[in-house]
Amino acid sequence: MxxxxxxxxxxxxxxxxxxxxxxxxxxxxxxxxxxxxxxxxxxxxxxxxxxxxxxxxxxxxxxxxxxxxxxxxxxxxxxxxxxxxIRGSRSTKNRKKNRPTTTRPLLVRQDKKEQPQQFPTLNLLQSDVSTLNADQWNLLSNLIHCYDEHGGLPYAQHFIKEQNSLPLKCRFKCAAIGEFFRQMLHEGQLIYEKNGDFLSLSSQDRSTLIHTTVKHTSCFGGTFILYQTQLMDYESFFQSGIILFGLPAMVSAKLLSDLFDSDMTLIKLVISILAFSTIDYIVYENTASVEMKKLIEIIHIQDMYTDLSWRYLLYKYGHTEAVLRFSNLIRCIFNANSAIIQATALDEFPAIIDYVVKRTERILVTDR
CATH class of the missing domain: 3.30.50.10 (Erythroid Transcription Factor GATA-1, subunit A)
Structure with missing residues (x-):
């Protein structure tokens, strides 16, 4: 034994x-x-x-x-x-650091030969003095706090609780799912409400941004909420989604959900970047004009958020893993675009987007 x-x-x-x-x-x-x-x-x-x-x-x-x-x-x-x-004291260590050193170079033995010691590249995670300065840390905190307040997750959690209280045969019906997406995506668009960069823009530019970014912010942000709540794992929810948006769109959304980075802070930053995107191919079709008064200012905001995300990746993961995670985010955006194209083939998704645009614009543009 x-x-x-x-x-x-x-x-x-x-x-x-x-x-x-x-x-x-x-x-x-x-x-x-x-x-x-x-x-x-x-x-x-x-x-x-x-x-x-x-x-x-x-x-x-x-x-x-x-x-x-x-x-x-x-x-x-x-x-x-x-x-x-903590073993030892920092004062003792500091005294040791202040001792005079000899002029003889520090040597290490390797393969029976004396060679100059090779110091490793500084690991950014070992110090809070990082690739981000104080203003960038404040911006990062504000963006994450803004999303946590207005990302739409609490509404989704309430919806799940409400549906689970119903008999099995009555859960996640098409009518309820359609209304859920309308309200969830609308609430997700309210991340603009506390964003100082958005509120600093003219009324025309705020309106144009809402029109031109709504599809990607809604698709990406909405799928992120489905990822957090694991709604895709509910069979009845998935089947109702197929009826509303088509099988290809739901499969693409599920793939996007599976590709999401485990670092939720990073995903929230990407949603902020998409909210200030000026890429022509995501323009909302029903808008009469997409001219922006201060296009350079909007591009600057997008660049600032992108740079912040990259510095955050470097700070937390180091260069090699930062590159891998950033590359995966690009894959996520392409999958979101694929889901949008496929969902637009049916009437439900364009109708929901139209609803979200008009209601969000009325709150964040007309009333300000």
Missing amino acids: IAVRKSKRILSNCRICGDSAVHINYGVISCASCKMFFYRNINVEQRETLKCDFNDNCEINIYNRHICSFCRLEKCFAMGMQREL
């Missing part, structure tokens, strides 16, 4: 962000990311530079833990992390 030794590692969740955790670090069971974050930010000088833009009340989880360092550090202390449990 062969004896099998059982592992003593007990998987748990980080008390700070909820990520998988195994070890107790500085007095609290926590993941490697939160351990390193606490270690980097415990000194008084670093803490004094941190601030929160949302009334010191951010919810810290695995998806947004990099957004607000102030609230993340406060939660570390609230959960019981102790500075005194």
Whole structure:
């Protein structure tokens, strides 16, 4: 009989962000990311530079833990992390750094030969001094906060709860699904409502943006909500979607959902980029004019959001993985475009888009 030794590692969740955790670090069971974050930010000088833009009340989880360092550090202390449990002291280390060094170059032994030491490229995740400056971190926080308030997810969650309370045969019928998409996509368009860059534009340019971007923001943002709520896994929902939008469109939407990056912050940034897109092929057909008074200003906003997304990728993942994830986002946009083309072949999708445009324009253009 062969004896099998059982592992003593007990998987748990980080008390700070909820990520998988195994070890107790500085007095609290926590993941490697939160351990390193606490270690980097415990000194008084670093803490004094941190601030929160949302009334010191951010919810810290695995998806947004990099957004607000102030609230993340406060939660570390609230959960019981102790500075005194860190081995050694930074003052001792600093004294060692200040000691005079010899002029002899640092050498390492490799293959029995002395060669100059090769220092690795700095890992951006090891320091909060990153590829993003303070203004870019603030912009990132504002965009994510804006989406979380107006992305349409709460409406979708309420819809699922409402449908699950019905008898099985009455759930996810075509009429209910059509109304769900109209309301969900309309609420998703309200991400403009708290966006200062959008509100700074003229009334004509706001109207044009809504017309020219609605298909992609609706398709991409709507599919993202289906991804978050796992509505695509409901057979009756999927079948009703086929009746309304056609099988090819639903298959493309499902493929898009499967391609979404696991980093939800990144997807939210892409939706913000699409909201300021000026690509001609996504122009909403029923608009009389697509002329923009300040086209250069709108392109600048789009470029600023794209640059922010790329810097965020570099900060969090490093160059190689950033390239892979950015390339996958381009695939996602192409799949969204494919779903739009296929859904437009039936009457339901153009009717929903027309409804969303008129209602959103009435709220965000006429009333301002």
